[in-house]
Amino acid sequence: MSASEANGVPFGQSERRPDAIVVGAGLAGLVSTLELLRSGHTVLLLDRCHAQQIGGLAREAFGGMFMVDSPEQRRSRIPDSERLALEDWLRIADFDSEDVWPRRWAEQYVTRARDDVGGWLRELGVRFFPVVNWAERGNFGDGNSVPRFHLTWGTGKALVSAVWGAIESHPRRSALELRLRSRVTGLLYEDGRVAGCRVIAEREEQVGAAAGESLARPGGVASDESYEVRATKAVVIAAGGIGGNLELIRREWPTSELGTPPRELLMGSHYYADGALHEQVRELGGNVTHLSRMWNYADAVRHPKPQRERHGLKLIPPRSGIMLDPDGVRYGPVPVMPTFDAHAALRRMCEDERKYSWLICNFKIAKRELDVSGSQHNPHLRERRIVPFLLSVLLGKPRLVRHFLDGSPDFVSAGSLRELAGKMNEVTGESAIDVDVLEREIGRYDATIARGKALFNDDQLRRIAQLRNWRGDRLRTSRFQRIVDPSAMPLIAIRLQVMARKSLGGIQTDLGCRVLRTQDGEPIAGLYAIGEAAGFGGGGVHGKRSLEGTFLGGCVFTGRLAAATIADAELPVRIPPRVE
Numbered sequence: 273m274s275a276s277e278a279n280g281v282p283f284g285q286s287e288r289r290p291d292a293i294v295v296g297a298g299l300a301g302l303v304s305t306l307e308l309l310r311s312g313h314t315v316l317l318l319d320r321c322h323a324q325q326i327g328g329l330a331r332e333a334f335g336g337m338f339m340v341d342s343p344e345q346r347r348s349r350i351p352d353s354e355r356l357a358l359e360d361w362l363r364i365a366d367f368d369s370e371d372v373w374p375r376r377w378a379e380q381y382v383t384r385a386r387d388d389v390g391g392w393l394r395e396l397g398v399r400f401f402p403v404v405n406w407a408e409r410g411n412f413g414d415g416n417s418v419p420r421f422h423l424t425w426g427t428g429k430a431l432v433s434a435v436w437g438a439i440e441s442h443p444r445r446s447a448l449e450l451r452l453r454s455r456v457t458g459l460l461y462e463d464g465r466v467a468g469c470r471v472i473a474e475r476e477e478q479v480g481a482a483a484g485e486s487l488a489r490p491g492g493v494a495s496d497e498s499y500e501v502r503a504t505k506a507v508v509i510a511a512g513g514i515g516g517n518l519e520l521i522r523r524e525w526p527t528s529e530l531g532t533p534p535r536e537l538l539m540g541s542h543y544y545a546d547g548a549l550h551e552q553v554r555e556l557g558g559n560v561t562h563l564s565r566m567w568n569y570a571d572a573v574r575h576p577k578p579q580r581e582r583h584g585l586k587l588i589p590p591r592s593g594i595m596l597d598p599d600g601v602r603y604g605p606v607p608v609m610p611t612f613d614a615h616a617a618l619r620r621m622c623e624d625e626r627k628y629s630w631l632i633c634n635f636k637i638a639k640r641e642l643d644v645s646g647s648q649h650n651p652h653l654r655e656r657r658i659v660p661f662l663l664s665v666l667l668g669k670p671r672l673v674r675h676f677l678d679g680s681p682d683f684v685s686a687g688s689l690r691e692l693a694g695k696m697n698e699v700t701g702e703s704a705i706d707v708d709v710l711e712r713e714i715g716r717y718d719a720t721i722a723r724g725k726a727l728f729n730d731d732q733l734r735r736i737a738q739l740r741n742w743r744g745d746r747l748r749t750s751r752f753q754r755i756v757d758p759s760a761m762p763l764i765a766i767r768l769q770v771m772a773r774k775s776l777g778g779i780q781t782d783l784g785c786r787v788l789r790t791q792d793g794e795p796i797a798g799l800y801a802i803g804e805a806a807g808f809g810g811g812g813v814h815g816k817r818s819l820e821g822t823f824l825g826g827c828v829f830t831g832r833l834a835a836a837t838i839a840d841a842e843l844p845v846r847i848p849p850r851v852e
């Protein structure tokens with residue numbers, strides 16, 4: 273039963289007003305909604321999506337969460353601490369001196385993620401995989417000093433189910449009205465505060481998404497009805513980032529660092545993450561910061577079964593494959609290796625105007641190491657099927673490799689390097705790959721391996737050894753496997769491209785998630801921003817780069833803090849360690 277059914281009239285009709293309007297039913301919006309219900313508020317939750325898409329990007333997410341000094345880390349004897357994590361975060365973030373709020377958010381997140389994010393989720397029944405993954409360790413040990421990527425048992429989908437389940441079963445469920453296919457187009461500013469918003473009810477000729485399909489293209493809109501709604505206390509913007517608007521991504525592209533935007537750009541964000549509400553906030557005088565800071569990936573391919581225009585997938589490419597530039601020359605002298613430093617890989621890729629790379633491996637390597645970041649291609653993890661999941665870790669994922677070889681135009685395989693070179697050129701429509709160059713580059717790497725461990729002198733092999741030292745990686749990393757090896761065929765080439773994914777910048781907020789004005793830094797009364805819309809806190813908690821797993825956690829953290837502020841019950845701010 274909804275609030276409207278309980279009272280006979282929906283919010284917005286007659287004088288009945290909710291305490292809070294939450295715009296966006298992604299993870300951030302759901303967390304805030306749950307906490308607002310718990311603190312006795314009435315809530316109107318608006319989203320453009322269909323019912324089966326509630327949860328936004330978190331439904332598709334892998335479910336990795338950055339936490340510090342967690343029970344899982346302790347059980348694995350990983351010596352982590354708030355100080356160490358904050359040192360890592362600040363080094364990677366590389367904040368500018370004016371990034372005062374982002375830095376404060378970073379300090380709070382690092383200090384409180386274990387209890388206020390992980391602990392809170394545990395109370396909702398969420399569980400994390402006991403072996404903590406080690407993402408973004410840095411090419412030179414300058415990223416995460418220790419493993420911190422806690423994989424949610426059940427992927428991001430389990431996070432959404434837990435929070436949405438808690439909302440649905442809440443004794444005060446009737447104090448929430450959920451309105452889907454409702455697009456917020458403007459904010460209402462009245463009597464010195466944000467009082468509500470303008471909404472278009474999107475009606476459709478056909479439903480764009482089949483049942484169970486997430487984030488599909490919207491169907492055609494037949495007739496739209498526009499209306500206004502008002503809240504007594506707060507409007508919370510939880511409408512995601514800007515990654516779904518490729519035009520905006522191109523406009524904000526950090527050209528000084530990455531050159532001109534790629535001609536081909538894949539989309540890996542939410543179809544509705546269009547930045548429209550960022551613009552509304554700006555028009556009200558709110559401070560929208562650092563939109564050119566983005567967390568885009570250099571290891572994406574075209575989706576074998578695209579559900580939206582330019583649909584891309586972020587791979588976890590095999591680390592035992594070798595990375596080549598568009599001419600087939602190996603990156604060097606420091607080789608590019610997936611998962612060590614995503615931003616450095618993107619910079620190297622973008623040094624060339626063509627802005628793509630090649631990863632060359634073989635079937636044996638790919639079946640052990642290839643993976644995809646997301647719930648869709650990890651069905652055993654997503655559905656919590658422990659035995660098949662463990663078998664896939666032990667035996668690899670040959671079916672996943674075949675799925676990509678059969679379906680993604682960026683995957684080709686061949687029985688020889690000559691044949692492979694021809695197929696690579698067919699993928700790009702260029703003739704940049706010369707088989708002699710390919711043979712030289714791969715032959716040199718293979719020859720180093722053939723000389724034996726005692727004579728290894730290649731940075732990639734040193735890093736493979738380091739990967740195999742950590743039990744979270746050992747089983748998923750081949751043992752110094754040659755590329756051209758008759759027992760490991762066929763050869764595989766993967767064309768990797770740039771994909772727009774996460775927005776690091778966003779709407780600037782204080783630690784209570786109140787939106788701050790550009791002019792005087794004071795809060796705009798009645799207006800809050802959370803999740804990716806707020807740059808996961810403060811308009812850019814990550815600064816210039818992320819340690820990974822920090823996005824879902826940032827949604828939970830900001831969602832909770834906004835609700836606490838609205839309820840005048842701020843969660844106690846913890847004193848972070850002093851790190852210069």
Ligand SMILES: Cc1cc2nc3c(=O)[nH]c(=O)nc-3n(C[C@H](O)[C@H](O)[C@H](O)COP(=O)(O)OP(=O)(O)OC[C@H]3O[C@@H](n4cnc5c(N)ncnc54)[C@H](O)[C@@H]3O)c2cc1C
Pocket residue numbers: 295296297298299300301318319320321325327328329330331332333334335336337428454455456457510511512513540541542544545546548549645646647774802803804805820821822823824825827
């Ligand atoms: C495949 C994939 C894997 C990922 N894996 C990880 C991971 O392992 N770890 C991690 O930390 N992060 C991960 N992420 C990132 C993370 O999922 C997102 O950053 C996070 O879920 C964003 O949540 P949000 O609630 O802020 O926004 P969203 O999920 O984007 O939700 C915003 C909602 O607002 C609605 N909306 C937008 N505009 C309007 C409007 N004008 N009116 C009404 N409604 C509107 C949208 O329909 C949507 O439902 C992953 C993302 C993807 C796509």
